Amino acid sequence: MDIRIENLRVFNGIAFVAHSARVSGVGKVPCECGGVASCERCSGSGLREPSDEEIFNMILENDYSSALEHVVFSFEIRGLSKGNAAELLEHRIASHTGRSTRYQSEAGFDFNLPPKVEEILGKHGIREEEYKEMVLRGAAMPEHLPEQEREILRHYAEAIRCSQAAYEALLELGAGKESARYATPFAMHTAYTYTINLRSLINFFGLRLCVRASPEMRELAAKLYLAVREKFPQISRVWCRGYNYAACPENEVRDSPQGKECPFKNPNSRVFIPTRKQIRKGIAPKKFDQEAFERVKEELLRRWSGYP
Ligand SMILES: Cc1cc2nc3c(=O)[nH]c(=O)nc-3n(C[C@H](O)[C@H](O)[C@H](O)COP(=O)(O)OP(=O)(O)OC[C@H]3O[C@@H](n4cnc5c(N)ncnc54)[C@H](O)[C@@H]3O)c2cc1C
Ligand SMILES: [Zn+2]
Known part of the structure; x- marks a missing residue:
């Protein structure tokens, strides 16, 4: 498929998220010095102000997600099929402007392959x-x-x-x-200018960076993830819903034909992510291997984006 992400722009970053959290009120964190009187960071109290990065990570980890809405991404999506554009537009918490088939001629239109x-x-x-x-x-x-x-x-x-x-x-x-x-057919190319905040983008990635999403939506999500990561590396902390919540909500659907290729469903693997139902039954990963996960993720990004 021919999807391209162009002209990606990021408005505000983790500094602004941290700023908003400080306005709201953020507690101090234990200082690495352990409370040495001469310490410049804590003046001996043993507690210091958290950095922007630490606040951002805490907000992500604890899911205080409204603060993430201050970070906004704008970009263009080209080469998306008209049919799958409907799936994109199901993500309602975003702003989009689409190519008009009333005003633009589609003579000789380009198209995606199924x-x-x-x-x-x-x-x-x-x-x-x-x-x-x-x-x-x-x-x-x-x-x-x-x-x-x-x-x-x-x-x-x-x-x-x-x-x-x-x-x-x-x-x-x-x-x-x-x-x-x-x-015109489902396959015909269309284009969108898209604006989405980080909270909604994480929801989008959570749903679409998943073996159950349709191939074209996975390609879109993988290409978008790679484009966003270049300008906003913190996105690396996010992946599918199962990873983000440490519990996959797909439950038995993971064993359906569409879910059969999920690399995280084998309880004996080092990257096992249990479903919610498995957690309730007491099935939990022994130890999650973050490095192995990162390798699996890169392989999925490569396969889904089609990039070498
Ligand atoms: C594998 C897969 C299969 C799918 N199959 C189908 C299908 O067969 N048919 C179909 O119609 N769709 C299907 N969808 C689309 C899906 O149902 C969602 O519409 C889509 O993923 C957008 O997710 P969202 O609502 O979380 O996103 P957004 O619309 O961006 O919403 C973000 C969040 O805002 C909140 N929110 C938004 N609107 C409301 C509201 N009105 N009320 C309360 N809270 C709200 C919710 O917390 C929501 O998660 C499928 C999606 C996936 C990933
Ligand atoms: Zn200190």
């Missing part, structure tokens, strides 16, 4: 651009592919070409963009 098509292409070493070019040319699908796979590629190609042709014909016949757009 997960199954990507899987077939990957299996046979066919590049996505190569296939897209075949789609537009109306070329025959490669003969050497098994018939079922060739048919999947062919049907999809035909649907896209047919939709593009219908759209353009409707425009030529004077139906207008507002009507012609009804002939």
